Amino acid sequence: MKYDHKLVEKKWQDIWDEAHCFEAENGGEKQKFYALVEFPYPSGQGLHVGHPRSYTALDIVARKKRMQGYNVLYPMGWDAFGLPTENFAIKNHIHPAEVTKKNVARFKSQLKSLGLSFDWSREINTTDPNYYKWTQWIFLQLFKKGLAYKKEMSVNWCTSCKCVLANEEVVNGVCERCGSEVVHKTKSQWMLAITKYAQRLIDDLDDVDFIERVKVQQRNWIGRSTGAEVDFKTTEGDTLTVYTTRPDTLFGATYMVISPEHPAVEKWADKLKNIDAVRAYREEAARKSDFERTELNKDKTGVQLDGVSAINPVNGREIPIFVSDYVLMGYGTGAIMAVPAHDDRDWEFAKKFGCEIIEVVSGGEDVQKAAFTAKDETGILVNSDFLNGKTVKDAIPAMIAWLEEKGIGRAKVQYKLRDWVFSRQRYWGEPIPLVYCEKCGWVPIPEDQLPLTLPDVESYEPTENGESPLAKMTDWVNTTCPCCGGPAKRETDTMPQWAGSSWYFLRYMDPHNDKALASKEALAYWSPVDWYNGGMEHTTLHLLYSRFWHKFLYDIGVVPTKEPYAKRTSHGMILGENGEKMSKSRGNVVNPDEIVDTYGADTMRLYEMFIGDFEKAAPWSPKSIKGCRRFLERVWGLAEKVQEGDAYSKQHEVLMHRTIKKVGEDADNLKANTAIAALMTMLNEFYDKGVNKAEYMTFLTLLNPFAPHITEELWQQMGGEGLLSIAPWPTYDEAKTVEDTVEMAVQVNGKLKCTIKLPVDCDKQTAIDTALAEEKVKNAVAGKEMVKQIVVPGKIVNLVVR
């Protein structure tokens, strides 16, 4: 019989469905194992060949764990709120919910066609009111604890669409949709205080098994730095506080700079003789597009405040204050002390504006020619009174101590991480469950009234003034205050795409619960996720956001663990055949449906795993995929050559035990490529030397997690009992993974001369004697003095001669 993948795959997918064999139980005797992959955004384009790379990798882990007797939870769902759906809805006048439904149906059938062992009874959808009820509930808890707050904020504003854009929607400073200029506009936004968790988000990385690059990227993103705040008095009697990581250089501070948006500008407006020029500079900075702001090697610009100067607290010197956009309002205090001798940016500015450059750390070149920024022991303080002679390392704490004693400064830890802008002026997102009452302010909707569902609207277009489409729904907007009963207005902004995905893994644990986001028992049983795989692009977004929400839920006693994920890995991208990123415009997109249709899901799975190192990007190769199909054809063809035998034959014993070990270990370490290579080697041996039933059945079992359909079919044809997918995983005997006789390499002076066969436990002298008996070795050592003889049992003999 010929291998017909369509017949085989459909047959077994139906059988698995009916047997419910991949459904997890909450509780029971077995040990739990929770494997998770990032749930997809069901886009209109359908599944990308990149999706199955991650899904198959953890499917292999999940299937193997299941065969090893674990209670495995491997769920799937839909992260379905988002812009593309909304835009499609606007363009085609279809309700986003309809679009979502269609896309989900397509994605689901595509995923099913791949034979992934998801527990579909736990399928979730972030746009389902029964789901987003709990997203809203979590938001309300954040609000009640003061971690959600409203703030005037500079946002990206598309001048043509007249709407607010997320950072991700701004590409090279222009609108992703229409290509128009994007400028900054101040709007009132809901914010989440993720910065309150900054330190814990760093610290707890020590307790989880995340791949190192994820940890590094998160730490860098949070961007912890230590230094000091210093209060400067102005000539007008005000105080200007700066943050610096180099308090040791305070004696070298020859001017100050404040950000154009710094409140002091308006506060001191009366005292500034050139307030018009300062305001003009501020307006100009605000008008700058992101494109201009990200331009490399920008020239320093600025305006000196005329009428107010500052006093350097260590030496009483009067120093000028400038406004410049190289100082950012969003970091530190929005003001700096400038030390041009020891900071590149300050140096550049000082050169342009003619500020004084005073060396306070010696050890570098002439500070008039370049700033000396080294912080190591090479720098010794000079021109700094009580700090003179100290190293930078010692001078920093000494200065902080001095500042604290005088009450004009203090040690300070800063983070680059900003609070999370949580508002979107969009329709297709979770409504923010708050109302605004003139008397009571922002009031949460009572929890028993959740979910606050999205109203039906006629059009999803953003309004002229950049408000959410919901703002036009006056019937919906106007409501009564739950607190005082007076008139109130609903918040019309919705939550960002990242909201629903920040806690979805908890919902899988107990997806149909209508009393809580999940029961205490379910949370206690399944937490934490044992293994989470996802893309690097989510490291500083979804992954960080969900860790933050989880920590918050832990603090309020909802979840039992500090961290949501015990282990995090990441897959490399699958590139187009030409080595470039797959995209419609590049015309290098591979359609997974076509691959499944032509070669079958098993070939597709095998190929995606065999394509290369899981963590690295790999180009698609239509030729290589044929090799995987060929392998499965040979697996199929071997069935008729199988001989009787219910134990491993002597000739294959070592191969069997060794391969069981290798495949098991590789599957646990995301090394599917080498596991498959080992299975190919095994198959080649079988073709070469014959195979018996016991050996073939073990082979099918080992291959099952990788190619589940064909192996189920062959298992059945060979008379295997029950479903192979839940059959026990084979075991091996370590002692039987090594041959009795091994081939050892013989080197003379490190150069390979020949190989010799010896018993595995043979002693060193025998190995040396055997090696010396070889003709080539004899010739190589003839007439030379033996200096050293090295024997590594089972590996190598190296004879050193002179």
Place this chain on the structure above:
RNA sequence: GCGGAUGUGGCGGAAUGGCAGACGCGCUAGCUUCAGGUGCUAGUGUUCGCAAGGACGUGGGGGUUCAAGUCCCCCCAUCCGCACCA
């Protein structure tokens, strides 16, 4: 600029400091075939040599070691983040 990663045949890629190139693709020759495709067999790092055999070889240069793709130092290239973060 800062941070991270990567560099191995024609290609994707293997190698606890111990025979570099497993496995697959491709290619070459032979068999099968009217032919194409499939399948099977053998070969396939470079180079010198008729051959036996030798020399060279993991981005480049040094070093440690009996032995280095692997460890250490310096340099180069590519990719990915972040980017005036004081």
